[in-house]
Amino acid sequence: MNRSPTAFLKEEMTDLRDKNLEWIIRYLEDGSKPHSVVDGKKVLMLNTNNYLGLATHPKVVQASIDAIKKYGAGAGAVPVIAGSFDLTMEFQRKFAKFKEVEASLLCQTGFAVNSGLIPMLVGKPDIVVSDELNHGSIIDGVRLSGANRIIYKHCDVGDLERQLKEAEKSKPRRICIITDGVFSMDGDMAPLDEITKVGKEFGAMIFVDDCHGEGVLGNGRGIVAHFNLQGKVHVEGGSMSKGFGVFGGTVAGSKDLIEFCANKSRTYLLSTAHPPGIVAANTASIEVVESEPEHVQRLWDNTNYFKKEVQNLGYNTGNSQTPIIPLIIGDPGKAQELARLLFEEENIYGTPIVFPMVARELSRIRVQMNALLTKEDLNMALAAVEKVGKKLNII
Numbered sequence: 336m337n338r339s340p341t342a343f344l345k346e347e348m349t350d351l352r353d354k355n356l357e358w359i360i361r362y363l364e365d366g367s368k369p370h371s372v373v374d375g376k377k378v379l380m381l382n383t384n385n386y387l388g389l390a391t392h393p394k395v396v397q398a399s400i401d402a403i404k405k406y407g408a409g410a411g412a413v414p415v416i417a418g419s420f421d422l423t424m425e426f427q428r429k430f431a432k433f434k435e436v437e438a439s440l441l442c443q444t445g446f447a448v449n450s451g452l453i454p455m456l457v458g459k460p461d462i463v464v465s466d467e468l469n470h471g472s473i474i475d476g477v478r479l480s481g482a483n484r485i486i487y488k489h490c491d492v493g494d495l496e497r498q499l500k501e502a503e504k505s506k507p508r509r510i511c512i513i514t515d516g517v518f519s520m521d522g523d524m525a526p527l528d529e530i531t532k533v534g535k536e537f538g539a540m541i542f543v544d545d546c547h548g549e550g551v552l553g554n555g556r557g558i559v560a561h562f563n564l565q566g567k568v569h570v571e572g573g574s575m576s577k578g579f580g581v582f583g584g585t586v587a588g589s590k591d592l593i594e595f596c597a598n599k600s601r602t603y604l605l606s607t608a609h610p611p612g613i614v615a616a617n618t619a620s621i622e623v624v625e626s627e628p629e630h631v632q633r634l635w636d637n638t639n640y641f642k643k644e645v646q647n648l649g650y651n652t653g654n655s656q657t658p659i660i661p662l663i664i665g666d667p668g669k670a671q672e673l674a675r676l677l678f679e680e681e682n683i684y685g686t687p688i689v690f691p692m693v694a695r696e697l698s699r700i701r702v703q704m705n706a707l708l709t710k711e712d713l714n715m716a717l718a719a720v721e722k723v724g725k726k727l728n729i730i
């Protein structure tokens with residue numbers, strides 16, 4: 336037998352490189368904040384999900400240090416085997432209150448929420464009706480569930496209704512509508528108010544994954560608060576790793592939902608609990624969002640200013656309604672060239688997004704706003720995207 340067991344590794348990577356689709360990982364030599372050091376170079380970062388700058392907030396950092404000193408570095412086991420920290424209980428209580436729901440659960444990651452919980456909420460006799468641009472972790476969760484999946488056109492409630500009518504014909508046991516709250520590549524928002532209305536007519540379970548809405552919409556409380564839909568969304572999945580600047584996944588909803596999730600979700604049952612330093616930092620982050628509203632305010636001031644100015648320069652920002660501001664270029668090579676020149680010549684770190692994250696002809700640089708960016712930073716970034724954009728004949 337002369338089969339090579341691992342030759343495919345190099346072959347597939349060579350293929351990715353040839354197609355300009357390889358991910359290059361750069362290394363941060365300082366914190367995740369607007370002025371950081373990346374690959375030995377001082378840069379302005381325009382590409383983090385740390386929207387409010389809480390990853391380096393003194394209260395958040397201190398809470399982590401204090402908890403590590405008292406409880407140590409690791410959790411020791413999965414929560415159901417050797418217990419969850421009292422710190423975790425405190426986080427879950429605070430987070431539920433913050434979200435205006437009965438209960439919440441701190442899970443490993445946002446990804447783990449989707450891959451662990453979705454397959455328990457629905458199965459073979461059920462139908463999932465899913466937005467065509469939903470996050471990959473939702474797609475994986477639905478695949479694992481074995482449920483029938485129906486895709487509706489992006490944010491199109493008319494199409495959703497048509498698909499629900501179609502779904503009803505096969506008399507499924509359950510119907511679940513799943514959508515991102517804020518779509519990560521375009522920065523547009525799901526019409527959740529209309530979705531909940533249509534969903535109610537069909538007795539559908541509504542699942543929103545609000546990873547990019549938290550810390551951003553509804554005074555930081557997310558898309559449910561933004562639309563005043565408390566009590567109308569059955570499952571709210573989220574992440575502490577983005578706007579809240581720390582780490583972890585969350586589920587928020589009824590007490591029944593949380594008990595179900597803690598007993599059934601395979602990622603919750605089979606993966607180790609968060610270290611105490613992370614749990615305490617997560618709690619502090621929520622407290623900061625509640626007690627210091629200026630961070631969310633600054634994030635939106637920066638978003639409104641930058642978006643308007645970059646549009647004035649002639650950039651296409653698509654349907655952005657949030658601090659995610661795509662500069663849609665089209666050609667993938669050109670998007671990558673724009674990012675490269677911004678990094679190498681202008682000391683600006685913005686990430687090119689190409690296929691398969693977005694359609695080939697919608698290649699872009701995804702800019703993300705941050706509460707810690709100053710007017711001076713924004714003007715410097717605008718001057719740079721103007722200069723390089725003109726050089727590449729993009730604008």
Ligand SMILES: *Cc1c(COP(=O)(O)O)cnc(C)c1O
Pocket residue numbers: 444445446447470472473515516519544545546547573574575576583584
């Ligand atoms: C980022 C993201 C996730 C994954 O969250 P993590 O906590 O980073 O694992 C899941 N869903 C959506 C919509 C996301 O944007």
